[in-house]
Amino acid sequence: MKIAVCVSHVPDTTSKIIVGQDGKNIDPNGLTFIINPYDEFAVEEALRLKEKFTGEVVVLSVGKDFVKESIKKAYAMGVDKGIWIKTEAELDSHSTAKLLVEQLNIIKPDIILFGKQSIDYDSGQVGILVAEMLNIPSVSVVTKLEINDNKVSCEREIEGGKETVETKLPVVITAQKGLNEPRYPNLKGIMAAKSKPIQEVASTSVENKIEILKMKKPESKSKGRILGSDASAVKELINVLHNELKLV
Amino acid sequence: MKILVYIEQRENSIKKSSLEALSYANLLASSNNGEVVAVIIGGDLNNQLNELSKYGANKIIVCQDPKFEKYSSSAYSKILIDIIKKENANIIFLSATSLGKDLAPRLAAKLDAGLCSDCTSIVIENNDMIITRPVYAGKALIDVKLKSEIKIYTLRPNVFPLKEVTINAQKEEYKPELTDLDFISFVKEITLSKGKKDVAEADIIVTGGRGMKGPEHFHLIEELADLLGAAVGASRSVVDAGWRPHSEQVGQTGKTVSPTLYIACGVSGAIQHIAGMSSSKHIIAINKDKDAPIFQYADYGIVGDVFEVLPELIKELKVFLGK
Numbered sequence: 001m002k003i004a005v006c007v008s009h010v011p012d013t014t015s016k017i018i019v020g021q022d023g024k025n026i027d028p029n030g031l032t033f034i035i036n037p038y039d040e041f042a043v044e045e046a047l048r049l050k051e052k053f054t055g056e057v058v059v060l061s062v063g064k065d066f067v068k069e070s071i072k073k074a075y076a077m078g079v080d081k082g083i084w085i086k087t088e089a090e091l092d093s094h095s096t097a098k099l100l101v102e103q104l105n106i107i108k109p110d111i112i113l114f115g116k117q118s119i120d121y122d123s124g125q126v127g128i129l130v131a132e133m134l135n136i137p138s139v140s141v142v143t144k145l146e147i148n149d150n151k152v153s154c155e156r157e158i159e160g161g162k163e164t165v166e167t168k169l170p171v172v173i174t175a176q177k178g179l180n181e182p183r184y185p186n187l188k189g190i191m192a193a194k195s196k197p198i199q200e201v202a203s204t205s206v207e208n209k210i211e212i213l214k215m216k217k218p219e220s221k222s223k224g225r226i227l228g229s230d231a232s233a234v235k236e237l238i239n240v241l242h243n244e245l246k247l248v
Numbered sequence: 249m250k251i252l253v254y255i256e257q258r259e260n261s262i263k264k265s266s267l268e269a270l271s272y273a274n275l276l277a278s279s280n281n282g283e284v285v286a287v288i289i290g291g292d293l294n295n296q297l298n299e300l301s302k303y304g305a306n307k308i309i310v311c312q313d314p315k316f317e318k319y320s321s322s323a324y325s326k327i328l329i330d331i332i333k334k335e336n337a338n339i340i341f342l343s344a345t346s347l348g349k350d351l352a353p354r355l356a357a358k359l360d361a362g363l364c365s366d367c368t369s370i371v372i373e374n375n376d377m378i379i380t381r382p383v384y385a386g387k388a389l390i391d392v393k394l395k396s397e398i399k400i401y402t403l404r405p406n407v408f409p410l411k412e413v414t415i416n417a418q419k420e421e422y423k424p425e426l427t428d429l430d431f432i433s434f435v436k437e438i439t440l441s442k443g444k445k446d447v448a449e450a451d452i453i454v455t456g457g458r459g460m461k462g463p464e465h466f467h468l469i470e471e472l473a474d475l476l477g478a479a480v481g482a483s484r485s486v487v488d489a490g491w492r493p494h495s496e497q498v499g500q501t502g503k504t505v506s507p508t509l510y511i512a513c514g515v516s517g518a519i520q521h522i523a524g525m526s527s528s529k530h531i532i533a534i535n536k537d538k539d540a541p542i543f544q545y546a547d548y549g550i551v552g553d554v555f556e557v558l559p560e561l562i563k564e565l566k567v568f569l570g571k
């Protein structure tokens with residue numbers, strides 16, 4: 001089975017976000033970047049599929065030089081091959097998808113795994129865009145995946161429950177937490193990842209469909225009101241719920 | 249300007265968030281000489297059309313067939329693309345629900361359209377639609393505009409106001425021509441947790457954190473939630489500990505919520521938790537540590553022990569509500 005997984009490289013979840021000089025992007029100075037947490041589930045699932053069906057796992061990432069760190073993380077977990085699509089540009093989901101599609105058209109995987117969303121811009125688009133550009137089916141926000149011959153069955157989260165979706169290979173899956181428990185790379189994997197080569201490809205020109213006009217920090221709230229320090233504050237709380245918020 | 253709004257329905261009822269999107273489309277269209285088309289797809293929709301006609305669509309396109317009872321990403325997207333082309337709509341609204349978020353990128357790819365996910369504000373300035381949306385899990389906001397001819401937006405539920413408007417909507421049936429191939433992906437089965445509200449859709453959420461000390465104490469959270477008609481939420485710590493299901497997790501790796509009221513009980517307010525709930529309209533925190541970060545985000549706080557405050561609150565609320 002030919003398996004591909006696409007990963008993005010994002011500021012770690014504890015990062016304090018500061019708006020950069022240009023007023024449109026973040027200031028990356030001092031931030032720690034990691035592999036997108038949802039993409040770790042995707043990498044793990046790719047490795048499990050390989051263990052089950054044999055084959056090869058290829059990881060792809062689009063971006064600046066530093067995205068190679070996330071490719072290395074995938075290597076350390078056990079991925080066979082990595083492709084870095086080089087670009088200095090700030091790309092939107094559409095452009096990212098287009099560049100990935102060019103490479104995926106060459107690889108022709110049976111299954112392509114993504115995270116459900118990148119925790120930087122929280123767009124949640126790239127996986128499905130890629131599938132539609134490749135004209136293959138896709139299932140998003142998947143918490144369980146089963147493949148039998150070319151039949152694919154997935155569970156995905158919906159409001160108030162879950163649904164089972166059936167479709168066929170080749171397919172795109174976007175991973176949600178719960179799909180699996182990602183493995184920790186062992187020392188041997190980490191060492192081997194350091195020297196393992198990464199294939200570099202130049203990016204072709206793409207045009208963003210989204211234009212960022214301004215980035216800003218959300219307005220901070222004025223200080224809240226402490227109603228009390230024990231159960232005696234409950235009466236006041238009910239008063240707030242009734243008279244101020246009008247919710248009871 | 250022609251705005252097409254996709255109306256989502258499940259189990260014979262229209263999603264409130266779709267009506268929010270429709271209300272907002274009407275608001276934009278009426279001040280910009282525009283027109284609003286609502287499209288609804290499903291098995292048997294006759295009972296829902298009356299409700300739908302109250303929110304300002306100029307035209308309602310109904311696509312019903314037993315085959316469309318359950319969601320099929322491939323068939324639904326084909327139908328919508330055909331209708332968008334036929335109607336010449338240049339602005340498409342969907343609600344940012346699990347279905348809307350799955351459907352929107354399919355339209356975007358096939359229509360070569362830009363897609364703006366999870367919008368929290370949409371205004372028109374100098375003929376441009378300017379969107380504000382949270383990024384970095386709400387730690388920053390960006391203002392953006394789309395440059396493509398067709399523009400697609402998903403609107404965050406519970407943010408845009410519902411507004412009834414009386415317009416005599418023209419109704420039209422649409423009969424798509426589909427083959428088996430168009431159903432290559434389909435929902436086989438839906439399992440809903442009985443009688444439980446989902447945090448993503450709730451107007452009030454009562455969340456329990458590790459301060460609840462164990463799954464056996466969550467009956468306090470559930471009782472309070474019941475009294476308020478609220479959904480139960482959970483922090484990641486209690487989900488990871490196996491006390492509560494992941495579907496209840498609020499935060500960066502859980503659900504993003506914007507209810508009218510969010511009550512956090514025994515939740516410290518870690519940045520990843522705040523990311524998922526900071527856009528709640530009102531926040532109440534109950535925590536015994538006066539320095540817990542959650543109090544920096546709360547509008548109202550009780551610095552106290554949940555095991556004293558919650559039973560008292562439940563008792564007093566019952567009296568107040570006469571239950």
Ligand SMILES: Cc1cc2nc3c(=O)[nH]c(=O)nc-3n(C[C@H](O)[C@H](O)[C@H](O)COP(=O)(O)OP(=O)(O)OC[C@H]3O[C@@H](n4cnc5c(N)ncnc54)[C@H](O)[C@@H]3O)c2cc1C
Pocket residue numbers: 013037456457458459460482483484485486497498499500501502503513514515516517518519520521524534535536537540552553554555
């Ligand atoms: C990549 C990543 C993603 C994450 N995503 C999420 C996410 O989506 N959602 C999320 O919630 N977290 C997330 N986290 C975890 C987050 O960092 C915190 O660990 C978590 O939110 C803490 O949960 P908590 O507030 O329930 O527990 P704690 O931080 O342990 O807080 C418990 C609180 O309860 C109070 N307390 C204790 N006893 C009582 C009592 N008797 N009465 C009143 N108060 C009491 C304490 O004072 C304390 O403030 C993520 C972390 C990482 C690294």
Ligand SMILES: Nc1ncnc2c1ncn2[C@@H]1O[C@H](COP(=O)(O)O)[C@@H](O)[C@H]1O
Pocket residue numbers: 006007008009036038039042060061062063093096113114115116117118119121122123124125126127
């Ligand atoms: N620059 C990128 N390179 C490779 N994959 C990416 C990139 N950006 C996003 N992805 C993939 O697409 C998913 C969804 O991203 P997004 O649509 O940006 O939220 C991520 O979880 C990744 O799997």
